[in-house]
Amino acid sequence: MTTPDRIRIAVIGAGRIGKLHAEHLAARIPGVQLAAIADINLAAAQETAARFNAPVAAVDYRQLLDDQTIHAVVIGSPTDTHAEIAQQAAAAGKHVFCEKPIDFDLKRIDQTLAALERAGVKFQVGFNRRFDPNFRKVREMVAAGKIGAPHLLRITSRDPAPPPLEYVKVSGGIFLDMTIHDFDMARYLMGSEVTEIYAAGAVLVDPAIGGVGDLDTAVITLRFANGAIGAIDNSRRAVYGYDQRVEVFGSAGMVTVSNNTSDTHVYSNAAGIHSALPLYFFLERYTESYIAELRAFVECLRDDTPPPVTGMDGRLPVVMGLAAQKSYRENRPVRLDEIEA
Amino acid sequence: MTTPDRIRIAVIGAGRIGKLHAEHLAARIPGVQLAAIADINLAAAQETAARFNAPVAAVDYRQLLDDQTIHAVVIGSPTDTHAEIAQQAAAAGKHVFCEKPIDFDLKRIDQTLAALERAGVKFQVGFNRRFDPNFRKVREMVAAGKIGAPHLLRITSRDPAPPPLEYVKVSGGIFLDMTIHDFDMARYLMGSEVTEIYAAGAVLVDPAIGGVGDLDTAVITLRFANGAIGAIDNSRRAVYGYDQRVEVFGSAGMVTVSNNTSDTHVYSNAAGIHSALPLYFFLERYTESYIAELRAFVECLRDDTPPPVTGMDGRLPVVMGLAAQKSYRENRPVRLDEIEA
Amino acid sequence: MTTPDRIRIAVIGAGRIGKLHAEHLAARIPGVQLAAIADINLAAAQETAARFNAPVAAVDYRQLLDDQTIHAVVIGSPTDTHAEIAQQAAAAGKHVFCEKPIDFDLKRIDQTLAALERAGVKFQVGFNRRFDPNFRKVREMVAAGKIGAPHLLRITSRDPAPPPLEYVKVSGGIFLDMTIHDFDMARYLMGSEVTEIYAAGAVLVDPAIGGVGDLDTAVITLRFANGAIGAIDNSRRAVYGYDQRVEVFGSAGMVTVSNNTSDTHVYSNAAGIHSALPLYFFLERYTESYIAELRAFVECLRDDTPPPVTGMDGRLPVVMGLAAQKSYRENRPVRLDEIEA
């Protein structure tokens, strides 16, 4: 399939993330036409299609896969459908942009990656934070040697509020749902693979989260192949908003990024000096990175270059999440090769 | 003319600012269709029209005024054409969004405002900074009484580099070209009119600017009707980039905003702690405020409400600029009513 | 008089500033012995002497001037006594450290400086802010050419609360009592003399201040011999505490200093991000600079070097204060040579 002037892309899933991608494809990504929306809830598909001028709304995504004018799909459906849809899209010759995680099961991930590779289609995983200007700057400085050899990594990643309990139950747990972004960030920033993980966790935010077998607070220690050590801390509820900071420390210096705010105001009164809270949550905080990741996907389709976030980049954070789960359950450091074994 | 589903807007002027507005109308302003581009340089009009999918490109803006399907025009042509185009647009029943300044001549401004009022069309002046989240926050806090009664205003407004000398010659001078934004900001933030101005100026950046009769450095003192005092400082060249800060101090507190940067990185090495420069210039710094001002214009067309930046808001900063010029020439404070007399 | 191992210094005036100097001489200045305290209120002199282990307390400072074992005096008595005491101290061969201002009257200042010079004693004026690490750093960077040629100076100087009305009446007015420090700072930071001043003032904090003929809010424009322009803003009441910031902007960059705080804490809760107020007032803010100025005085006695703040440094800010008063009264810029004439 040769690449046309306007690449036609369909979105599968008309939930929050699907709508977001649809909006961006409709207005913010040059050289693209939003071709169709599919959702098992047809009304949702239709509403999203109408809102963003997509000509087609379908209840069954396979209808879109059969459409020869569609070049690529963005998979934004529930996680347990990612692998199957990706494999069918590959079989239909569609390029695939897939939300994280690919799956919770390494075997299904491997089957999916194999299918995608056999089909020769492009595959990009939605680790959008890599496209955030703050984290990108940190990566660039680390890669440019500005901090020398990396010694320590610190990631603070805290949500403003826990997801609904119904979601927590099927989320795969905090390590595979929330920390997975930080695991990706750790690999991305350090340019080195993690070899061992120790996870300390707790239920401090809401006992109901513990009631369904999950955690809401965690500190995770990472050992990297390059000898460096990392620490991630997570909470499901920071009352002051979405807290997303990283720090890389090395032999020649340190680079740190802090939170984005809605404005730079500083208010001084008799009680103190006050400034704006962090942007509330991922939709506000990472808007531009969601756009940038899709732009990068479209560019690699157009230029026939490798996607910037590969299938392996999608797979390894799942391995890390499984290692963190095992570490927490057994209260001991777990090597990643234990998970692969 | 009833307002349709999609308001059709033409852009007059395909220079830097015209292209910017065209791009935003094409992609970032809901409920709008970019209907046409006019420029005396037809090639420029055509190129801009093609790039942003405008169906019509014209060399003569009057062709667009004759088009009954066009509801409004955005005037982004050179300043000396604003008044005439605005008057003709009014006569043709078009709503008008006009870049600042309306004109350098108060009489022509008054004729233009009268023509717009007679025609009953909406008129908004492009003081985009009012739509910047930082300055808007300051205004909101002042208006909400958070700082009590305003006592002092400080505006720092410095460009990263002077404009080309050819532009300086026709710019109207620093007070009408550059400080005019700060004059608008002063009125906007304080919610009180300026009654007297003292301008101290100098040529320190480039003697060539002095050679064509202009200044490149200034400190301007403002007296407000509410008793408060303000100070603006300007420079045509801040080597560290576009410097746009304001501070309002009052009986109950102070609010300050600082510059926006491309990212929040902080880099620590043996030489010091280093962070990102301000966004380079107005196109980078005020992107969102350019979009927001057009959204507000479109909303007031759709909802038949008054534009948020009126003709009088366009006129008064010109009075202030003329007062500053007179103050500088005569080295004495000048009351605004001296200019009106 | 040869300089002994321990320089014996007497303090004249046991009010707030006299006590401060006595405390520092007693404990924080190496190589010094606090020899005596004088105050027209003998009890105050005795209490201060007892507290800081000074062997002598006197009601009449002339008793101390007669004491051949005393090498130097620190004058911390009311302003209207500075000139006479300094002249008598000079006649007695004592080195003199004198609080600012020397006097409000230029003729008396000139007589005093002449008397000090004739006597061949050292004379240092208490412009302590020059010894503050923040302002010193700015001066060093400007002097080292880090900002290139200076173009703009901004000084924000606001007190946390007005002085008692009884003090306001005899203070010499805001320009000679409060702004005088900023006038000194302007000369110090820029390394260039001020040639013209325009002062805009208002009574916004407390009408009672206006009732005794003074102002409480001001913006002062300075023209420097090197072509640069400066702006000082003053308020007698910043509800958030003592606000002491300066900024020097030049052809190659800018250097800014902000307020000192009691600690670096940042508190984030659902309402915002909050941090510590500035240190409350000059005693808290400038403790170290008061110590440093006395250390410098003692060093120049010991090493027989010129004092770092000269008689002329004490005189010129008074000229500037008088020019600001005249400018405010006549609402026009006033050249400093008008005051000297």
Place this chain on the structure above:
Amino acid sequence: MTTPDRIRIAVIGAGRIGKLHAEHLAARIPGVQLAAIADINLAAAQETAARFNAPVAAVDYRQLLDDQTIHAVVIGSPTDTHAEIAQQAAAAGKHVFCEKPIDFDLKRIDQTLAALERAGVKFQVGFNRRFDPNFRKVREMVAAGKIGAPHLLRITSRDPAPPPLEYVKVSGGIFLDMTIHDFDMARYLMGSEVTEIYAAGAVLVDPAIGGVGDLDTAVITLRFANGAIGAIDNSRRAVYGYDQRVEVFGSAGMVTVSNNTSDTHVYSNAAGIHSALPLYFFLERYTESYIAELRAFVECLRDDTPPPVTGMDGRLPVVMGLAAQKSYRENRPVRLDEIEA
């Protein structure tokens, strides 16, 4: 022994920390007389005594213990002498201020604490950071419930440069020499005991440190009795200077403190925005906290109140250091009761 007007205190050890305490006792601590200095290097004792006007210099500290006019001793000698000197001082009825750690051996610590208790003398351990205004503010806010229930603690503690290798050999290792301060800080800030520790360590700064069996880089996970989790990161070399930051995060907010700097200057040039490095090392950074801890010690002698840092406060960080050592060696989390067993 009744408490006299001036408490006479002797300093044992005339090395870096001994000299520091001697200087403070001589000049910065009210109500105290520096009575004597002892050091096995008599010349060092004599020099320090002369410099700070101590009337006695001794080669044998037992001479000071025999002096009935001395009320208390400050032990600043090498760590392996602390326990014995403290026990002898107790036997001699002297109050004791002892540098950290008391010892590396829990049994010797317990004997020492028992001896001190039997003697009925006051005993304070030199965890000076508790007296730093930043950390104190954090503790106060946590204790006041400002952050709600504590969930997460983060401590960054990095030295500007490793100590000499000769010192590293006898230092007890990074956990007992450097992290011990952070262990104390963890207990102090959280107001809860640590129950389990997992230490990941590495040699990344200097292989010679590994050559003598020590580490130079570490990330330590702490489990607290209250359910919270903490992470400490250490490095022996931060090229940008002494990095001392803490953060406590809880159900209602977060409080963070950052580094102190020599001044607040911000320098903007074409290359970026630059500010001052952290104060270089502990002598610069913690000057005021060294003074404050001795003031507190003197106050508890005078007022007969319990010292603010107790023997148990000195003992528990050693237990934590031993647990960290064991955890690192066995690469598993270690409960503190394993060390006590």
